[in-house]
Amino acid sequence: MTRPIGYYVHHHGDGHRQRALAIAEAMGEGVTLLGTGLAGRTGLVPAIDLPDDRIAADFSDSDRGGGSRGERPPALHYAPFDHDGVRRRTAAIAHWIAEAQPRLMVVDVSVEVAMLARLASVPTVYVRLSGVRDDRPHRDAFAGACALLAPFHAALEDPATPPGTVARTFYAPGIIRAAPVADGDERRILVVLGRGGGDGDGACWAEAARALPDYRWEVLGACSVPSEMPDNLCLRGWIDDAGSAIARAGLVIGAAGDGLVSAVLAHRKPFLCLPEARPFDEQRSKARRLAALDAAVVVWAWPAASDWPMLIARAFAQRRAGWPAALDTAKGAARVGTWLTTLPLEAASARCAAS
Incomplete structure (x- = not known):
């Protein structure tokens, strides 16, 4: 049986889910989505609904992952202490990786999930969003990924993006779900x-x-x-x-x-x-x-x-x-699907191992 591709879907906004669905539907099969709030919202695309890791109003950890109990590691964006949702979420992702043995994880987006997949011996493709993302967590997530995916035109790239990051990026504008042709x-x-x-x-x-x-x-x-x-x-x-x-x-x-x-x-x-x-x-x-x-x-x-x-x-x-x-916009979702299925992971994994 062909090993699946895991696709982590961030839960802020709805663009991440729509993008993941467009790519999964274009590929037809072989993609499993993982994220919070996916139950009943992915159609025929298989999905793992993860425990929520967001901080509720009554959450007791006032230092949010730093302060008196230790500084937040500089390679992470989000590391609260004593959060049951974070624990169960991490366990659910690790369990799925162990059972499904995915050939690749697309991470859209989370530095922590990208690191978890890498520690679990899975090559990653990290989705790069717009803006100036030169902080330590993003740099480490980019370095640990086998390739980077930008869901926008290369012409919309921020001029401050380092040339090395640009060179490792697959630009895929037009990642949208199929819509009927209509006159405006x-x-x-x-x-x-x-x-x-x-x-x-x-x-x-x-x-x-x-x-x-x-x-x-x-x-x-x-x-x-x-x-x-x-x-x-x-x-x-x-x-x-x-x-x-x-x-x-x-x-x-x-x-x-x-x-x-x-x-x-x-x-x-x-x-x-x-x-x-x-x-x-x-x-x-x-x-x-x-x-x-x-x-x-x-x-x-x-x-x-x-x-x-x-x-x-x-x-x-x-x-x-x-x-x-x-x-000019090509069929973005189909292009990403072809790219993911033909990405030479053996060579990419060797590059990841050396990074």
Whole structure:
């Protein structure tokens, strides 16, 4: 029997799960997902639902893995003491590795899981997100991996990324799940709120919708209900098929997370980008590159009501002017699947052993 590929799915936001599903579905079989909150959310793709390792409000360890009981090791990001979820999570991953004997672990993303897999004698592919990730934990995770996977265009790479890291990276833009082909309705503005941020402010989106009454505004994600709802605003909440909604939209508004940017670029939609604060300057780094390539109209602060018509007009005009040649998107999920199945792990394992 062919040995499986394990794919660790981080539970912050939903982009990691969507990316993992797109790759697993493109490969057809042989991939098992591991992560928290996966039960009932992976379709036909096999999954291991892991215990949660997040710190609850009543967690008693005030030093969060450092302080009087010992400093947090410099090669780790997250090492709380006396956390039962961390213990059981580590045990579950190690048990699955021992039983399934995977040929490879894709880690999207966790320095600690990458190290656990390496200690369990499994080659790893580490998913590199955007931003400046030159801290010790990331450097060690990159060095211990057999290869690096970037779910974005090489043209969106942060200029500060070391050349050695770039050389070891497989760039795979357009990792999205299949969506039906649809003609966009230019009068339909789609706002996509990711799971990684806070809830959207319905009053702010109501103000934006009132500024352009001839457009239909739809908001996906958690959003408060405004006290006065304009007729042209619809709050749809969470939906399973955001990709199809993006395909049907005339223009998309959202942050600069990898999942949304991949979908917007794959469907070549006019994009009004409102980057959010994230660790390692992730979204701001990507937004700066999108702006430099004329792939999005980037807004760094919340617009005044009177600015919305001008911003929407700029985004439409930008797309009518053409598409950046550097951002042509191949079928990202299929490319990653082929790459993973043909990655020469014997030679890569030798390089890992020497790192």
